[in-house]
Amino acid sequence: MNDQGLLTTVVVGPLQVNCYLLACPQTRLALVIDPGDEGERILAAARANDWRIDKIVNTHGHFDHVGANRTLVAATGAPLLMHAADLPLLERAQAHARGYGLDSEGSPPPDQLLADGDEIACGSLRCRVIHLPGHSPGGIALLCGGHLFPGDVLFAGSVGRTDLPGGDHRQLIEGIRSKLWVLPGETIVHPGHGPDTTIAREMRSNPYAGVGVPV
Secondary structure, eight states: OOOOOOEEEETTTTTTTEEEEHHHHHTOOEEEEEEEEEOHHHHHHHHHHHHHEEEEEEEOOOOOHHHHHHHHHHHHHEEEEEEGGGGHHTTTTTHHHHHTTOOOOOOOOOOOEOOOEEEEEEEEEEEEEETTSSSSSOOEEEEEETTOTTTTTETTEEEEOOOSOOOHHHHHHHHHHIHHHHHTTEEOOOOOOOOOOHHHHHHHTTTSTTTTTOO
């Protein structure tokens, strides 16, 4: 990132989730976004940068994005934040993982429930919560300066799947168009899986949510 924040990515778990650590340069306080697995690796990344984990945010409640919640909360005492509508998914995360033949650590309940428009502070950093249901009922993105962390809502060249419980394709696409396409084109998108992209690139070429593609 630029001088608004420091960013490192740890790709975790069998589903290769992008876990992001976003830190304030002045205070060295860090926000962890989607600790999906391998909690000790995430903690090690924070220590290597001399960052103190201040808050933990789940963009949604699917097991591959929440699997290291318990490890990080126990090690740091940092509060866990997520949208209320995904609480049922968080509670069923272990069973969901077993359905895929995988293990997932059960998560503690969140300490704070987020809503559209909320602001999350971490040192000098300010991140705005954007509620984007469709992949899951409580899916959110975080807008931190010129950087967007949309979880599994938007990817480079794709969008989140909507065939899981609580999914809604029309809702997903409407949210992307009404809440993300209005952002500056140069906004850097850091998705839950895969490479970074930009709002302009996805508006121009994303075959699922591009301009002119019917819902």
